[in-house]
Amino acid sequence: MASDIPAQPVSAQPSAVVPAGGQATTAHGASGAIAVLAGRSLQVNRGTSLNLDWVESVRVNTSAVERRAATLVTRRTIKKDWQIAWLLRSITCMDLTTLSGDDTDERVRRLCAKARQPLQNELIEKLGIAELHIRVGAVCVYHLFVDTARRALEGSGIPVAAVSTGFPAGLSPLPERIAEIRSSVKSGAQEIDVVITRAHVFSAQWQKLYDEIMAFKDACGPAHLKVILGTGDLLTLRNVAKASLVAMMAGADFVKTSTGKESVNATLPVGLVMTRAIRDYAEETGMAVGFKPAGGIRTARQSLEWLALMKEELGDSWLRAHLFRFGASGMLADIERQLEFHATGRYSAEHRHPLV
Numbered sequence: 001m002a003s004d005i006p007a008q009p010v011s012a013q014p015s016a017v018v019p020a021g022g023q024a025t026t027a028h029g030a031s032g033a034i035a036v037l038a039g040r041s042l043q044v045n046r047g048t049s050l051n052l053d054w055v056e057s058v059r060v061n062t063s064a065v066e067r068r069a070a071t072l073v074t075r076r077t078i079k080k081d082w083q084i085a086w087l088l089r090s091i092t093c094m095d096l097t098t099l100s101g102d103d104t105d106e107r108v109r110r111l112c113a114k115a116r117q118p119l120q121n122e123l124i125e126k127l128g129i130a131e132l133h134i135r136v137g138a139v140c141v142y143h144l145f146v147d148t149a150r151r152a153l154e155g156s157g158i159p160v161a162a163v164s165t166g167f168p169a170g171l172s173p174l175p176e177r178i179a180e181i182r183s184s185v186k187s188g189a190q191e192i193d194v195v196i197t198r199a200h201v202f203s204a205q206w207q208k209l210y211d212e213i214m215a216f217k218d219a220c221g222p223a224h225l226k227v228i229l230g231t232g233d234l235l236t237l238r239n240v241a242k243a244s245l246v247a248m249m250a251g252a253d254f255v256k257t258s259t260g261k262e263s264v265n266a267t268l269p270v271g272l273v274m275t276r277a278i279r280d281y282a283e284e285t286g287m288a289v290g291f292k293p294a295g296g297i298r299t300a301r302q303s304l305e306w307l308a309l310m311k312e313e314l315g316d317s318w319l320r321a322h323l324f325r326f327g328a329s330g331m332l333a334d335i336e337r338q339l340e341f342h343a344t345g346r347y348s349a350e351h352r353h354p355l356v
Contacts, residue, residue: 035317047251112152150188170195232264265295294327
């Protein structure tokens with residue numbers, strides 16, 4: 001039987017602003033903590049030494065994971081004002097992204113304008129949410145456009161994220177990938193989305209994977225490191241769980257499912273495995289790691305499914321932009337249409353909500 005969640009309304013804005021690579025005092029009141037899990041305050045992830053015994057002990061019951069993921073979307077419904085609150089929260093957790101071969105400075109500037117005000121003034125007035133100052137979690141671009149995005153977002157508090165390390169394949173020489181990270185940070189990127197060498201996972205070369213991510217982390221300096229696993233390429237959920245764990249041990253601030261360019265991208269079973277790896281790591285180390293599903297997330301309904309997954313598996317701390325992001329710019333238009341239907345009783349044409 002479906003039940004309405006959450007027990008309390010979800011406000012649209014994060015309760016704390018966490019600078020890239022930094023710490024904050026959260027609404028829970030724990031100085032230096034960025035999350036609370038099962039009553040325990042968690043710190044920013046500093047990484048640990050590589051524990052191969054822990055990695056090799058990882059087991060995943062694929063059929064159980066798939067059953068759990070399937071029931072998530074049938075047991076839970078979010079309705080009326082609750083749904084609107086969750087959709088607004090989805091926007092605040094979105095990495096608004098353009099990663100096309102025909103990107104231009106002007107397209108990036110338009111994307112940044114959308115990031116500053118993702119909803120039209122008319123809709124904001126109808127919903128009565130002007131005081132919330134809704135904005136997205138970050139703007140994500142190629143390295144070439146980092147400076148353009150930084151200038152366009154100046155004063156907004158919205159961070160610039162850059163895809164790096166030979167995105168999306170991640171197969172350029174390691175020194176070139178490290179140099180690209182440093183260059184993006186120097187240009188003003190506050191978050192770096194890196195791609196791992198998937199071959200290290202296939203061959204179970206966990207030390208090489210750990211060392212690679214450690215090198216990326218070092219090159220990031222003060223910027224947040226978001227590690228893209230390319231889960232659609234990793235073949236098994238067990239590989240996904242092990243790669244997630246190694247990335248966290250190496251100091252990842254976020255683990256991310258996909259580049260969005262694979263044939264299979266973010267799925268709820270993969271999300272369940274990765275969030276439980278985050279939970280296990282937090283329980284063992286006292287450190288919190290964020291999660292970013294990316295690729296194939298296009299509808300408002302999907303955003304609700306992912307938020308429900310985060311709430312059930314990790315709790316309210318992971319319903320904020322400093323620990324959860326969507327790599328799903330395409331779903332913003334559908335969210336806008338759902339919000340307009342709530343406000344007016346009519347669905348607007350999708351072309352009325354262009355991304356750029």
